[in-house]
Amino acid sequence: MRAVQVTEFGGPEVLTPVELPDPVPGAGEVLIEVDRIGVNYADTHQAENSYLAPSKLPLVPGGEVTGRTPDGKRVVALLNGAGYAERAVANAGGLFEIPEGVDDLTALSFIVQGATAWLLLRKSAHLEAGESVVVHAAAGGVGSIAVQLAKVWGAGRVIATASSEEKRELALELGADVAIDSRSEDMTAALREANGGKRVDIVLDMTGGKTTDQSIAALAPFGRLAFYGMASRELPKEIDLRNLLGHSSTVAGMWLPHALSLPGNVYGRAMTELFELAVAGKIRAVAGGEYGLSEARKAHEALRSRGTVGKLLLDPSR
Structure with a gap:
């Protein structure tokens, strides 16, 4: 073969x-x-x-x-x-x-990236209705689905970041309330401005490096950053337990294979819900x-x- x-x-x-x-x-x-x-x-x-x-x-x-x-x-x-x-x-x-009516593109968008977005919002960040959600790399495989899921599940404000005007337009088309340049020198200030001057509740981050550090600094009290990759190949430098304590912040790591061992067939539940939302026309690949x-x-x-x-x-x- x-x-x-x-x-x-x-x-x-x-x-x-x-x-x-x-x-x-x-x-x-x-x-x-x-x-x-x-x-x-x-x-x-x-x-x-x-x-x-x-x-x-x-x-x-x-x-x-x-x-x-x-x-x-x-x-x-x-x-x-x-x-x-x-x-x-x-x-x-x-x-x-x-299921009938689901094409290969959609099925493959869900099996890893869709399931990742589902788990980040449900298990890692524990999204509650009305909360603000930042999705870095919002036009990518995980990000494009995470933007849609956050809106479907009642996020108060979805803030997308992306590196080009075309990608930011796509994020807005998918349901983001605002889209900002991921190359902003001061991401902390950019996120707060995009959230009406307030700190943000949830950040989904797969970038690493300075983006992670500045995103943590933008979190509101009891805010959560869910970290699931390091596309920049750069480690965050500023994660300090004292700072997390001082701001009541949470940083959660997520590696998809661990979901397979969770009780209650969590992975299966994620796939079932994603397929149902796709068939209903509420999310798309x-x-x-x-x-x-x-x-x-x-x-x-x-x-x-x-x-x-x-x-x-x-x-x-x-």
């Missing part, structure tokens, strides 16, 4: 199209004939071995696919890697049947571009350039 493999760690240049044997499902696993592959920012970290879970060479990246099971069901699957291929193996517990499997390097280059919006896909047929 055709696949993309990494044999040395690095940037997009290490993604190499290869021919590999078909995967063989083990106990409790299902073979999937892949229709589309989702590309996530975490894939870029996996390729350079900077992800939370260490990578081992050689590897086939990719954590999500849509496709058909041997019994003909159309599914979206969360994988333990090896998704950049024509066929993939998934644990049966990571399969979700795709944003297309970020589709590449052939052989063009995986271009997809990673686009993602790392921070110039993309929404969800990027790979087509394994080309």
